[in-house]
Amino acid sequence: GEDVEQSLFLSVREGDSSVINCTYTDSSSTYLYWYKQEPGAGLQLLTYIFSNMDMKQDQRLTVLLNKKDKHLSLRIADTQTGDSAIYFCAETGGGNKLTFGTGTQLKVEL
Amino acid sequence: NAGVTQTPKFQVLKTGQSMTLQCAQDMNHNSMYWYRQDPGMGLRLIYYSASEGTTDKGEVPNGYNVSRLNKREFSLRLESAAPSQTSVYFCASSESGVEAGNTIYFGEGSWLTVV
Numbered sequence: 001g002e003d004v005e006q007s008l009f010l011s012v013r014e015g016d017s018s019v020i021n022c023t024y025t026d027s028s029s030t031y032l033y034w035y036k037q038e039p040g041a042g043l044q045l046l047t048y049i050f051s052n053m054d055m056k057q058d059q060r061l062t063v064l065l066n067k068k069d070k071h072l073s074l075r076i077a078d079t080q081t082g083d084s085a086i087y088f089c090a091e092t093g094g095g096n097k098l099t100f101g102t103g104t105q106l107k108v109e110l
Numbered sequence: 111n112a113g114v115t116q117t118p119k120f121q122v123l124k125t126g127q128s129m130t131l132q133c134a135q136d137m138n139h140n141s142m143y144w145y146r147q148d149p150g151m152g153l154r155l156i157y158y159s160a161s162e163g164t165t166d167k168g169e170v171p172n173g174y175n176v177s178r179l180n181k182r183e184f185s186l187r188l189e190s191a192a193p194s195q196t197s198v199y200f201c202a203s204s205e206s207g208v209e210a211g212n213t214i215y216f217g218e219g220s221w222l223t224v225v
Contacts, residue, residue, distance in 0.1 A: 004152070006152075008150065040218075040219075041218055041219070042114075042200055042216035042217055042218045042219050043153075043200070043202075043216045044216070045213050045214070045215075048213075088152060088153065097143065097155050097158055097168065098155075098214060099155075100145075100152040100153040100154075101152050102150055102151060102152040103152050
């Protein structure tokens with residue numbers, strides 16, 4: 001079955017880098033995603049990575065994929081207060097749908 | 111651009127009452143989804159519709175029914191609400207299946223409380 005796990009909380013200081021981790025179990029996942037949810041809002045796609053890639057960089061965001069260990073991470077460089085949100089990883093392993101992780105609440109402190 | 115629109119945004123129900131959450135998308139997407147979000151559990155799929163005229167159960171379908179009314183609209187019905195259905199509900203859509211890497215677009219959520 002599919003199971004996607006994340007740590008629930010992360011606190012960083014403004015200007016530092018944030019690293020949010022995710023582990024998944026379905027090795028057939030073709031795409032893995034990172035979504036951001038701000039308070040009281042829906043989820044917005046941040047970035048995604050195809051399963052045959054190890055790394056993807058998009059401005060301040062770096063996604064690393066270790067397919068052997070089924071480990072996905074999202075690094076946010078120079079974290080700002082506007083980055084405070086809940087971050088969800090998701091995988092496509094279960095057919096025509098996404099399976100989401102539990103979400104990591106990122107708190108950015110001044 | 112409206113994207114995915116869902117109504118109502120907030121609703122309080124008494125146990126046993128019924129209600130329908132409405133969802134519409136204006137992006138001509140084939141696939142639509144209903145998720146619920148609960149603290150510490152992430153988003154769980156209730157039902158999805160891969161294309162107009164089809165619906166399939168997700169991870170937590172019990173207590174819910176859906177209707178894909180047309181390509182634009184996908185409604186979620188609670189026939190007899192229970193306190194365990196207190197949650198935030200999200201409707202979403204994508205051009206086609208997510209295996210192809212299609213982005214899922216989410217509505218802003220509906221906060222439902224069952225007392």
